[in-house]
Each structure stands twice: as C-alpha cells, then as structure tokens.
Amino acid sequence: MLRISTFNVNGIRAAQRRGFTGWLNERDPDVVALQEMRCPLTELPRDAFGEHHLSYHPGTIPGRNGVAVLTREAPAAVRAWGEGSLVAHLDSDHPLTVEVDHSTLARELRHFADEGRYIEVDLADRPLTVASLYLPKGGTPFSDEASLAKYQRKMRFLAGLARQLGRSRRAALAAGREFIVLGDFNVAHTRKDLKTWRTSQRSEGFLPEEREWFGSITSPRTLVDVVRRLHPDTDGPYSWWSWRGQSWANDSGWRIDYHLATPRLARAGVNGGTDRSVSYEARISDHSPVTVDYDLWDDGPASSTRPLVQ
Template sequence: MRIATFNLNGIRAAQRRGFEQWLRERRPDVVALQELRAPASAIPPDVFGPYHLAYDAGTLAGRNGVAVLTRRAPAAVRTWTGTALIRAPDETHTDTVELGPVSLARGLREFADQGRYLEVDLADAPITVASLYLPKGGLPAHLQKPGRMREAPDGGARYERKMRFLDAFARQLTRSRRDARAQGRELLLMGDLNIAHTHHDVRNWRRSAQAEGYLPEERQWFDSILSPRTLVDVVRSRHPDTDGPYTWWSWLGQSFTNDVGWRIDYHLATPRLARTAVAAGTDREPAADRRMSDHAPVVVDYDL
C-alpha cells in the first residue's frame, strides 16, 4: 500500500504546478494533505480524480486546511470540530456533515476550528490515518532581535501558542493511538510538523540552533512522542544515518537547487506498521522551476 503526505501550500497553486499529474503517476492509495488553503467551494473540480475526499477547511480564511484522500470510502472520519466535508469522486457538493461528539484533550479546544487535524479509519486496511498541520510557531521573546527577523517581534506570542499546541496535542495523540489499538488498528500520523527533529533533518543545523522549528524544547517534545513502543519515524528508520531526505526548501535564493532544506514532514507509525515499510523517501522535483509547493511529497510503501 502506497501512502503519501504532502503540504500543498495551496491546492489551487499546486494544481497549476502539476499536482494532478503527480497523483496520476505515483498512484498512492492514501494521501494526507495539509495547507489546502481553500474553502470547499473553491477546491478545483476533479482535482482529486478517483479519490474519496475527507476535508476540514477550518475557519481561518485562506489558511490551513487538512484532508485525507482514499481510494475507497473511509470507514469513519473524525475531526476536532465534529464536522467535515466528505465527498465521493463523482460528487461536487460543498456541505459538511456532522460526525458525532468529539472528546478533546485539555488545552486543544483553542485550536479545534483551525483546520489542523483530521483522521480516517481506512476501509481496506486496519489503519487509522491522520493528517496534521502543526503551527509554525516563532521565537521566544528573549531570542527576538528587531532588524534580524523577517516578521515583526511579537513578544514570543507565536512561540507560546506553538508550545501550548504541542502540550495539548501530545495528550490527544496518546488518546488516538490507544483508541486505534483498542479497535485493532494501527495509527499512522502524517503531515507537516514544523519541527526538524535531529541534526540530520536540517542542512545548516549549527546555524539553525536558535531558529523556530529547531529549538531544543521543540526537539525534546519530538523525542517524547517517539519510542519503540509508541510511534516510529518511518523514513528515518529506513535512512538512519543520512542527512535528509529533506521535505521543505525556501522559495528564496538557491535553497532548492543547493538542497539547503529541512525535513519537517513525517510518517509516524505504530511499531508494527512501521516494520512493514519497504521503501520510503521524498518526491523531490528535478528542478526548482518544476516545484509543486515549497514542500515535497513524502511517500512510503507499506507491505501489509
């Protein structure tokens, strides 16, 4: 079973840059998508071809939005708001449906309507697949230096918001993993976590030691959700001692051409599922002018 995750940086822009061709040629069975950045009514017709769509657009106009594409209609869909757009390949409706009551971990309600998390139970495999778009965050106040930042100093507000999210999401993730296990399912969490876990995940890791996404506390949080008994970083397990494969490059300068990237998009799987991975990597485009997004798809083949 081929499963992919891809931060599109806008579904309409990605379509113009070749997303549909990638979907046809790679033929994944399941795709987790992040940052569709579109209300349901603005999703281009037929862009997902023969796939069933489960989508949480969130309420932030032009931002976020997570989805899962499947070849068969999912057995169940869950979001943090209890609603989602669920659409078969031949449907065009934009109405959301009620999915039932939602139990959220303490602290997560603040983020529930932002279109950051959606999970589905696959109908053709005992797997719960989740798509996550984790907040980018920022620098803590003591590291913010006016004139040396692309964004205006905010006193650490973005950093504190991300840390609140991490704290709450860790509790929710434990709950989802245990719920999946109770139903006889494996859990596969995919998406843009906006954290590079180790020095193998950032090309210029020494210079990035005080950059958002590579702060010690962010990396420690990442340590806390991984273990041989809970979740495994699937791509890293297949490439244990390599730099990369990177999944994000800035649009600026020659970052992509020189492979000055970050690995911030992941497959995190329960151990039994992780052991079935036979191939894992990044679909990095051959040239900068052929990029579909500032991210690249991360694709793993699981021998179920």
Template sequence: MRIATFNVNGIRAAQRRGFEQWLRERDPDVVALQEVRARASAIPHGVFGPYHLAYDEGTLAGRNGVAVLTRHAPESVRTWTGTALLRAPGETHTDTVELEPTPLARGLREFANQGRYLEVDLADAPITVASLYLPKGGLPAHLQKPGRMREAPDGGARYERKMRFLDAFARQLTRSRRDARARGREFLLMGDLNIAHTRYDVRNWRRSNQMEGFLPEEREWFDSILSPRTLVDVVRGRHPDTDGPYTWWSWLGQSFVGDVGWRIDYHLATPRLARAAVAAGTDREPSPDRRMSDHAAVVVDYDLTHTPPPSGDGRGDAYGR
C-alpha cells in the same frame, strides 16, 4: 499500500503546477494533505481524481485546511470540530456532515476550528490515518532581535501558542493512538509538524539552534512522542544517520538548488506498521521550475501482507486485507 503526505501550500496553486499529474503517476492509495487553503466551494473540480475526500477546511480564510484522500470511502472520519466535508469521486457538493464527537484533550479547544487535524479509519486496511498541520510558531521573546527577523517581533506570542499546542496535542495523540489500538487498528500520523527533529533533519543544523522549528524544547517534545513501543519515524528508520531526505526548502535564493532544506514532514507509525515499510522517500522535483509547493511529498510503500517479527519475538505479523 502506497501512502503519501503532502503539504501542497494551496491546492489551487499546486494544481496549476502539476498536482494532478503527480497524483496519477505516483498512484498512492492514501494521501494526507496539509495547507489545502480553500473553501469547499473553491476546490478545483476534479483535482482529486478518483479519490474519496475527507476535508476539514477550518475557519481561517485562505489558511490551513487538512484532508485525507482514499481509494475507498473511509469507515469513519474524525475531526476536532465534529464536522467534515465528505465527497465521493466526482461530487462537488459543499455540505459538511456531523461526525461522531471526538473528546478533546485539555488545552486543544483553542485550536479546534483551525483546520489542523483530521483522521480516518481506512476501509481496506486495519489502519487509522491522521493528517496534521502543526503551527509554525516563532521565537521566544528573549531570542527576538529587531532587524534580524523577517516578521515583526511579537514578544514570543507565536512561540507560546505553539508550545501550548504541543502540550495539548501530545495528550490527544496518545488518546488517538490508544483508541486505534482498541479498534484493532495500527495508527499512522502524517503531516507537516514544523519541527526538524535531529541534526540530520536540517542542512545547516549548527546555525539553526536558535531558529523556530529547531529549538531545543521543540526537539525534546518530538523525542517525547517517539519510542519503539509507541510511534516510530518511518522514513528515518529507512535512512538512518543520513542527511535528509529533506521535505521543505525556502522559495528564496538557491536553497532548493543547493538542497539547503529541512525535514519537517513525517510518517509516524505504530511499530508493527513501521516494520511493514519497504520503501520510503521524498518526491523532490528535479528543478525549481517544476516545484508544486515549498514542500515535497513524502511517500512510503507498506507491505501489509507480511511484516518482520519484532526483535527477539520469533513470530511473524500478518495483516488481513
């Protein structure tokens, strides 16, 4: 099963730059999208081809918006608002549907309407797939230096908002993972986490320690959600102790040409599913003029027919299809 995550930075712009061709050629079974940035009525007709769409556009006009594309209609869909746009291939309606209510962790309601999280139970595999767009954040007040920032100093407001999100989302993530297990499903969190976890995830990591997305406290939070028993960084598992593969490059200058990037888009899977990964990488375009987004898609092939046994376990794992 081929599963991808892609921050498209606006589906209308991505369509003009070749998104539909990428979707046809890569032929994923599941795609998590972030920053769709379109009202339901403005989604280009036919852009998602033969896929079923589950979409939470949020209430921030022209911003955010997360979706999951699947070959088969999902068994169930959950969002933080309790509503979503569900479309079968070829449909163009804009009506949202009421979903089964999802209990929210303390502190998360502040972000519930922003179009940042959606999860589906796949119909053709025992997996719950989630698409996340985590706030970019900013610098704490003591690191903000007027004249050295692209954005106006805000006294640490964006930083504090991100830290509130991280604190609340960690609790929600544990709940979602455990709920998936209770339903007999593996759990796969994908998306733009806006945090580079280790030195191998930023090209110029020594100069990035005081930049949003690579602050020590952000990386410590990332440490806290990973473990061999809970969630595993799938791509890093396939590419240990190597730089990248990066997933984001600035539009400015020669960052893309020189591969001066950040790895901030992830597949985080429960251990048994992570062991099923047989290929993992980033769909980095060959040249700047071919870029669909400032991000690249992260694509992983999972062999769900058989997975290696856990270390020292001696038993094989088989998936029903």
C-alpha cells in the same frame, strides 16, 4: 502493498496549476494526507483528486490551513476537531457524517479546533487509522513580543497534541487498527533533519524544547519515524526548501514532513522518502511529498512496479 503519501501543497488551487494532479496520477498513492489546502469547500478544484475520496476539514480562517485525507474507498469513519468538514467523493451526493467530540479533545487544543489542523479517517478496506496534521510554525521566546506569542501558542499546541496522539493511537489499537499520523510538524528533530543546523539552533522549528517534544512522542513502542527508520544514517531526506535564494539548488532543506506510525506498521515500511522534483521550476509547493510503501497486508504485487524516488 499500501502506498501512503503526505504532502503540504501550500494551496491546492496553486498546486493543481503547478502539476499536483499529474503527480497524483504518476505516483498513484493509495492514501494521501494533505496540509495547507487553503481553500473553501465551495471552491475546491473538483478534478484535482482523480478517483480518490476526499475527507477535508477547511477550518474557519480564510486562506489558511486546511487538512485532508484522500483514500481509494470511502472511509469507514472520519473524526475532526472542529465543525464544517466535507467527507465524500466530490461527485457523491451522500457525504458521510464527521464525528466531532470536544469532550475527548485535549484542553490545550480546543482553541485550535476550528483552524483546520487535524483530521483522521478509518480506512474501509484496511485495519488502519490515518491522520493528517498541520502544526503551527511558532516563533522564538527571545525575539519580539509577536514572536514570543507565536512560540507560546505553539508550545500549548504541542502539549495538547502529545496527549491527543496517545489517545488516537490507543483507540485505534483497541479497535484492531494500526495508526499513522502524517503531515507538516514544523519541527526538525535532529541535526540530520536540516542542512543549516549550526545556525538554526535559535530558530523556530529547531529549538531544544521543540526537539525534546518530538522525541517524547516517538519511541519503539509508541510512534516510529518511518523515513528515519528507512534512512538511519542519511542527512535528510529533506522535504521543505525555501522558495528564496539558493536553498533548492544547494539542497539546503528541512525534514519537517513525517510518517509517524505504530511499531507494526512502521516495520512494514519497505522503501520510501521524498519525491523531490527534478528541478526548481517543476516544484509544486515549497514542500515535496513524502511517500512510503508498506508491506503490511499481502494483497499482491501491484505496487512493486512503481519505484519510489528518495
């Protein structure tokens, strides 16, 4: 059994103060994809990640973005879009080399390469490639010029990402590995993925073209939305709620944090969903972790005693 989580922490230092390490110890995931770390390498909280190894691309925008993958073993390989990554257990004196090859990066994504939006690792102990993604929030095409610029920027990112995920998926399969991309896609795919869908159809994250794009990268033969496969008829389970108003109390959320996996790995997802905090006060971030147990490799029942919150 392999337990995999994705978590937009909205600042790892703030998340640690709110209980991130306690969540990590209690849920005990084997692999964690993290987004919006918002922390320079020199200020990483060294005790936040337990015994996990950290692969981290902070990006070059101070206080913004930053993606990471935590693994129990040091990864076999790491690939990022831009320079400046850290790959090591924080107590290790021998960080691994990060592979950066802009010649294989979709041209639309080259402008984003150094923003800390994507990193992928090959697990050393499993035939699996794991990617962590933080997609731009975007804007709308019918508001002001600033919002239009954000909309156009996001659409360029989406166009390049569709090809890039195809390349990563095919490369993993050619190497005998399954592939999973985890993270904050900033897109709610269907009406079941946000509470306020009736009033959000002209909002960034639920525009028709964004939803169409999401449908284009998922299919039974390419990448499968694992949590939706596990909960086909459920509204949600949501993964993001505004800090403001009564969104949390009314469960008026969005499902924008995903596990998208190759079909064989997706079929191995046996249970999972959102680790929703017990109260507003106990929240670690405006996002909640999304965790799935995968029964793809038979390595014993160790994970079976760790129930999931849905």
